[in-house]
Amino acid sequence: MKxxxxxxxxxxxxxxxxxxxxxxxxxxxSSTSGGGGAAFNAAIGKVFNPxxxxxxxxxxxxxxxxxxxxxxxxxxxxxxxxARLTGRGLVMFASAPGQEGTKLVPDLAQSLGQxxxxxxxxxxxxxSGVKFEDGTKVTSKDVKxxxxxxxDKTVFPDGPTYFNDxxxxxxxxxxxxxxxxxxxxLKAIETPDDSxxxxxxxxxxxxxxxxxxxxxxxxxxxxxxxxxxxxxxVVSTGPYKFSENNLSKNFTLVRNDQWDQSTDPNRxxxxxxxxxxxxxxxxxxxxxxxxxxxxIDIAGTGVQAAAQxxxxxxxxxxxxxxxxxxxxLWYAGINGDVAPLDNVHCRNAIEYAADKTSYQAAYGGxxxxxxxxxxxxxxxxxxxxxxxxxxxxxxxxxxxxxxxxLQACGQPNGFSTNISYRAERPKEKNAxxxxxxxxxxxxxxxxxxxYPTSDYFKLYAGKPDYAKAxxxxxxxxxxxxxxxxxxxxxxxxxxxxxxxxxxGNTNLTVKDPAVDALVDKATTTSDTDARNxxxxxxxxxxxxxxxxxxxxxxxxxxxRPANLTNVFVNDAFGMYDYLALGVKK
Amino acid sequence: MTxxxxxxxxxxxxxxxxxxxxxxxxxxxxxxxxIAWMRLRRDRVAMVGGIVVAILVVTAAVAFxxxxxxxxxxxxxFNQSLIDPDLQIPKGPLGGISADHPLGVEPVNGRDLLAxxxxxxxxSLLIAFLSTVMSVVIGTVLGVVAGFFGGWVDTxxxxxxxxxxxxxxxLFALALAGVVPDNAFGLSGDALRIALLIxxxxxxxxxxxxxxxxxxxxxxxxxxxxxxARSLGARAPHILFRELLPNxxxxxxxxxxxxxxxxxxxxxxxxxxxxxxxxPTPTWGGMLxxxxxxxxxxxxFMLVPxxxxxxxxxxxxxxxxxxxxxLDPRAR
Numbered sequence: 001m002k003x004x005x006x007x008x009x010x011x012x013x014x015x016x017x018x019x020x021x022x023x024x025x026x027x028x029x030s031s032t033s034g035g036g037g038a039a040f041n042a043a044i045g046k047v048f049n050p051x052x053x054x055x056x057x058x059x060x061x062x063x064x065x066x067x068x069x070x071x072x073x074x075x076x077x078x079x080x081x082x083a084r085l086t087g088r089g090l091v092m093f094a095s096a097p098g099q100e101g102t103k104l105v106p107d108l109a110q111s112l113g114q115x116x117x118x119x120x121x122x123x124x125x126x127x128s129g130v131k132f133e134d135g136t137k138v139t140s141k142d143v144k145x146x147x148x149x150x151x152d153k154t155v156f157p158d159g160p161t162y163f164n165d166x167x168x169x170x171x172x173x174x175x176x177x178x179x180x181x182x183x184x185x186l187k188a189i190e191t192p193d194d195s196x197x198x199x200x201x202x203x204x205x206x207x208x209x210x211x212x213x214x215x216x217x218x219x220x221x222x223x224x225x226x227x228x229x230x231x232x233x234v235v236s237t238g239p240y241k242f243s244e245n246n247l248s249k250n251f252t253l254v255r256n257d258q259w260d261q262s263t264d265p266n267r268x269x270x271x272x273x274x275x276x277x278x279x280x281x282x283x284x285x286x287x288x289x290x291x292x293x294x295x296i297d298i299a300g301t302g303v304q305a306a307a308q309x310x311x312x313x314x315x316x317x318x319x320x321x322x323x324x325x326x327x328x329l330w331y332a333g334i335n336g337d338v339a340p341l342d343n344v345h346c347r348n349a350i351e352y353a354a355d356k357t358s359y360q361a362a363y364g365g366x367x368x369x370x371x372x373x374x375x376x377x378x379x380x381x382x383x384x385x386x387x388x389x390x391x392x393x394x395x396x397x398x399x400x401x402x403x404x405x406l407q408a409c410g411q412p413n414g415f416s417t418n419i420s421y422r423a424e425r426p427k428e429k430n431a432x433x434x435x436x437x438x439x440x441x442x443x444x445x446x447x448x449x450x451y452p453t454s455d456y457f458k459l460y461a462g463k464p465d466y467a468k469a470x471x472x473x474x475x476x477x478x479x480x481x482x483x484x485x486x487x488x489x490x491x492x493x494x495x496x497x498x499x500x501x502x503x504g505n506t507n508l509t510v511k512d513p514a515v516d517a518l519v520d521k522a523t524t525t526s527d528t529d530a531r532n533x534x535x536x537x538x539x540x541x542x543x544x545x546x547x548x549x550x551x552x553x554x555x556x557x558x559x560r561p562a563n564l565t566n567v568f569v570n571d572a573f574g575m576y577d578y579l580a581l582g583v584k585k
Numbered sequence: 586m587t588x589x590x591x592x593x594x595x596x597x598x599x600x601x602x603x604x605x606x607x608x609x610x611x612x613x614x615x616x617x618x619x620i621a622w623m624r625l626r627r628d629r630v631a632m633v634g635g636i637v638v639a640i641l642v643v644t645a646a647v648a649f650x651x652x653x654x655x656x657x658x659x660x661x662x663f664n665q666s667l668i669d670p671d672l673q674i675p676k677g678p679l680g681g682i683s684a685d686h687p688l689g690v691e692p693v694n695g696r697d698l699l700a701x702x703x704x705x706x707x708x709s710l711l712i713a714f715l716s717t718v719m720s721v722v723i724g725t726v727l728g729v730v731a732g733f734f735g736g737w738v739d740t741x742x743x744x745x746x747x748x749x750x751x752x753x754x755x756l757f758a759l760a761l762a763g764v765v766p767d768n769a770f771g772l773s774g775d776a777l778r779i780a781l782l783i784x785x786x787x788x789x790x791x792x793x794x795x796x797x798x799x800x801x802x803x804x805x806x807x808x809x810x811x812x813x814a815r816s817l818g819a820r821a822p823h824i825l826f827r828e829l830l831p832n833x834x835x836x837x838x839x840x841x842x843x844x845x846x847x848x849x850x851x852x853x854x855x856x857x858x859x860x861x862x863x864x865p866t867p868t869w870g871g872m873l874x875x876x877x878x879x880x881x882x883x884x885x886f887m888l889v890p891x892x893x894x895x896x897x898x899x900x901x902x903x904x905x906x907x908x909x910x911x912l913d914p915r916a917r
Contacts, residue, residue: 283881306881309672361665361693365673418767423860426878430693433865437663437694447774448864449767470767 038319043560043567043576045098051270051565056583058271060298063282065248067158070231071215072150075158077480078300080215081573085253085274087218088237088264090124090143090197091209093483093572095266095579101570102382102484104209105266108143108219108237112209119204119526124212126195131258132221133236139194141184142219148175148186150216155228160482162211168202176227183222206526210483239269250277270566270582283307289559290317295583296564300575302556308368311559321559325371326574327378327489328480328554330363332435333461333509334547335475337468338417345409347546348390350474353402355438356395359551362430368557373550376494376539380571382485383532389543402442414443417473420461423450428476431551435474446474463503474549475508484572486522486535494542495519510547624911631907637900641710649707658704661865664695672882680885688889692879698889701867706893708868712782713848719787721841724794725833731795732802733825743799749792755854758785762860778862786851794840801836805829835912842905846898853894869894 042048060082067074071087074080084092084107092107094100106112109124116123130138150156151164152174167188175183184191190198199208211217224235233242240253253274261267276298286307288294297303303311311317332354340346356372363369371379372395374388392398406412419435421428429450436446449472451460460466461475481489492498496511518541522534542548558576560567563584570577615623625631652658667681668674673693675681680689680698688698731742765781767773772780805811806829814828853870855861857877862868869890876887 305672305878309674309882312671358663358665358694361668361670361673365670367671369673426875429864429875433661433694434663436865437661447767450863 038562040318041322041324042319043097043322043558044324044569046568047097047580048560048567049565051582052268053565053582053584054270055272056270056585057273057275058581058583059293059295060274060276060578061280061285061288061294061296062276062278062298063280063285064299065278066231068156068228068231069234069245069247069251070156070228071218071220071234072146073156073158073228073231074215075160076299077573078298078575078578081300081570081575081578082298083215083218084238084267084579085240085269086234086236086238086242086256087215088130089215089217090126090212091217092213092266093570095570095577097568097570097577099380099382099571101577102380102572104213107264107266108138108217109212113199113212115206115208115526117204119206119208119524120201122199122201122208122212124197126197127263128195129260129263130237131260132219133241133256133258135258136221137194138219138237140191140197141182141194142221143197143217144184144186144189144191145175145222145225146218146220147189147216148172148178148184149220149225150214151186152176159216160214162214162482163216166201166203166205166208166211168200204524206524206531207485207487210485210488213483239264239267240274248278250275252276267579269579286559289561292561292563295561296576296578296581297559298578300556300558300573302368303559305364305368307559308557311557312367317559320562321557322569323367323555323557324569324574325379326480326554326556327380327484327571328370328478328574329373329376329378329489330359330370330431330476330478330551330554331373331376332419332431332549332551333475333477334549335467335473335509336511336547337464338471338473340409340411340415341417341473343409344546345405346411346415349402349405349409349411349442350439350444351390351546351549352392352398352405353439353442353444354435354549355397356392356551358434358438359431360395362434363427363552363554367555370552370554373553375543376548376550377486377489377535378481378484378553380484380574381481381489381535383529383536385536385539387540387543389540390546397438397441399442406442406444414445416445416447418449418471419446419474419476420449420451420456420467420472421476422453422456424453431476457506458504461508462505464499464501464505466503467508477506477508478554479506480554486532486538490535490538491519491523494538494548510542510545512541512545512547515541515545621911625907628907628910630903631911634900634903634905634907637896638904641706641897641900644703645707645710648703649711652704652707658700659697660700660704660867662696662700664690664697667695668693674879674883680883680889682885689885691875692883692886698872698886701872702869702889702893705867705869705872705890708779708862708866709849709852709870709894709897712779712786712852713845715783716785716787716790716848716852717841717844719783720791720844721794721837723788723791725798725830725837727791728795728798729802729825729829729833732799733806733821733829735803739799742795746792746795746799749789752789754785754789755858757789758855759858759860761785762855775862775866782852782855782861785855786848790844790848790851794837794844797836797840798833801833802829805832835909839905839909839912842901842908846901846905849894849897849901 066079067076071083088108090107090109091104091112094103094105104112108126108130110127113122113124126140132138147163150159169188172186178185188200219237221235232245236256239256239259241256243252243254245251255272282304283306285294285297286303289297311321334341334347334350336342360366360369360372377384406414419432421432432448436448439446456462461472479493492506494507494510494515496516499505499507515538518538522531522538525531525534565582565584566580567576569575667676667690669676675690675692682689686697688702690697727742731739762781769777811824811828814824852861853873856868856870857874861871872890873887876890880887
């Protein structure tokens with residue numbers, strides 16, 4: 001869900017926030033309805049201001065705009081979070097605080113997927129009684145059609161490509177040129193009856209339920225589909241439907257009278273109406289939040305620097321803020337193609353010499369930057385384990401150890417190499433300068449090279465030939481998983497088989513067949529706990545190769561106006577759970 | 586130099602004080618240059634501008650020697666102990682001003698602002714000066730040739746000017762700065778980036794001065810002294826370089842002083858957009874670019890490079906204006 005953000009977001013490089021929860025879920029029994037229990041981080045890991053009171057208008061604002069309101073064409077975390085208000089996919093992330101929110105629960109389906117054929121076939125049974133907003137019954141064919149249309153990346157370029165990559169398509173490309181009269185010619189999805197849908201995959205994949213949680217499984221009636229124009233009126237199956245939609249300006253949701261609570265154990269919609277304003281100045285959003293004129297900044301990435309100063313400096317405001325850690329990692333790839341970094345000891349020297357505190361400062365410090373990372377899997381990821389293969393006092397770098405590694409590498413006086421970053425990202429520039437400082441202390445001289453953000457992966461750092469020819473020994477980047485398990489986070493950044501010579505890679509530096517083998521093992525393990533363990537093994541192997549210098553796990557400062565009820569951070573999205581929110585009237 | 590630089594009558598009429606000032610003493614002949622210098626000296630605003638320009642140039646020269654030859658300006662030293670860890674801005678008032686750091690320090694890494702402004706001065710001014718020289722040389726040569734020869738030569742050069750005027754310079758600069766490799770033309774690192782900026786700014790700005798010079802040449806070539814030279818059998822090169830060019834000295838000089846501040850700003854704009862000199866080498870535009878993230882919580886960081894650019898541009902503009910008034914009083 002958030003992969004695209006990593007590659008395309010320009011303006012705000014700050015964190016998507018996700019709650020790190022030590023204490024389990026459960027509602028915050030301590031907080032009273034008066035909001036007297038307000039405290040810093042009160043909505044992390046528990047429900048703040050719990051309420052069952054219905055009514056009122058929930059007001060969102062967005063400093064940007066949706067990729068598209070079409071469920072087939074969205075890739076931002078906040079869009080997937082919000083899409084659950086108007087549509088019901090086969091499976092969804094639970095609307096629950098903390099790590100509970102990363103668990104999948106059946107939504108349109110009666111249960112999670114039943115796999116057969118060793119994980120190559122997945123079957124879902126649909127609940128009965130679910131209707132579109134016009135009263136038509138939802139059938140498995142509507143789900144099949146929704147997935148079919150999401151395959152068409154020329155009409156819907158922004159959505160994820162997991163169905164394209166994993167379904168046994170047999171050449172099927174799009175329902176828009178489908179010769180069969182019902183437009184349901186795709187053989188990889190079968191609908192033996194109106195309440196059953198069967199997916200056939202090319203290769204076994206144990207985490208298919210995560211695909212079934214993509215918004216593109218929200219049913220779309222063939223008759224209402226107008227291709228790219230469907231976003232003008234998305235047909236609702238959820239508790240809210242669009243009553244007004246001015247693209248790029250604002251839209252309004254009202255209750256969907258065809259939605260039936262008895263078919264839906266996951267949703268308890270509180271507000272009567274939801275308004276969303278688009279393309280509002282980010283600083284303006286912050287001041288309106290603080291003034292109580294707005295309820296939620298929908299992007300969920302945290303307030304801007306100016307508002308952060310005001311909030312942290314004022315205890316009365318700080319108690320209305322949350323500072324969760326996200327499943328985003330800012331890191332530096334260490335390029336084994338560039339001599340002398342082909343020697344693991346030279347890579348180890350970088351790992352030891354790097355001063356993580358200045359890396360952290362570069363991204364905004366402990367509050368808006370994040371927590372220092374010593375491995376890859378972020379804390380909200382299921383089964384993530386904390387370990388530090390290259391320890392140093394206060395994470396400030398260990399020059400002695402680094403020099404020993406340089407000796408072992410045959411470069412006792414250090415060496416020179418280049419560090420690349422995205423020119424439009426001041427925080428990455430800060431990080432490049434910080435690494436230049438700390439590595440310079442052991443004799444590793446870095447030349448700083450900025451490249452345009454838009455082509456960073458396509459032409460420069462993400463193009464193996466270019467990176468090698470131009471001696472990019474260290475490449476700054478960041479990554480956020482599409483969902484919070486090992487596959488969602490690690491697959492695209494450590495599997496060497498996802499690297500294409502033509503560029504556009506997100507795995508910049510990790511090329512180790514042993515890692516690939518571990519990835520395969522983890523991908524096909526069906527037991528969840530064993531699978532999570534297997535992903536930790538991948539994490540450990542990549543770290544021992546020293547192909548990645550982890551920087552920080554990102555955090556953001558979220559603000560919740562006193563007006564909001566039922567507020568909590570959902571770890572799956574790293575922001576407030578939009579399905580649960582209510583307002584005081 | 587021949588006749589044209591001698592005082593034509595109208596210059597004296599235009600500035601009778603100049604003549605009156607000489608009364609009481611023996612009347613002495615003054616060259617145009619002397620008169621212009623007298624006028625310039627009386628223009629206090631221009632003189633202040635001129636003095637500031639001189640100080641800036643000396644500062645930049647000293648900075649270059651200290652920075653590049655001796656490498657003793659601490660532009661890259663981090664002082665993270667001076668930074669508030671929550672907000673990542675300097676502790677204390679006014680951007681962390683203290684005895685050790687008279688202009689304060691940068692947010693995030695705490696580098697000294699005075700050191701960076703000082704070291705940045707030579708980069709900014711060097712680029713501005715050399716790119717101006719480049720524009721002026723190209724513009725003058727092509728402008729004189731176009732104006733003097735006329736005909737198809739003029740048509741060709743004028744259309745070329747139109748092309749350059751219509752050129753989306755900023756986009757081109759962004760593209761070029763992006764594709765040039767790290768080692769080219771025997772240069773690398775900062776030297777290459779600076780040379781590239783000089784080329785981009787200088788090569789694409791010549792058409793403005795070219796048009797002005799062409800216009801001046803068109804009117805000058807019809808003047809009597811050119812006819813006289815021609816009737817005496819002077820060839821084109823002689824007329825071009827010995828008769829016309831000296832008369833163009835005033836507009837060239839004035840335009841150059843006005844072009845320099847424009848180029849300081851342009852360099853800033855390119856650095857601001859991230860295609861200028863690479864970090865950690867400081868430039869004023871680059872510092873201003875860094876400051877945009879912090880302008881609400883640490884405005885002092887933006888103020889320092891902003892003021893440096895402002896003062897430089899203002900000083901050059903005031904001096905250039907004064908110089909124009911002094912050299913060409915009719916244009917007042």
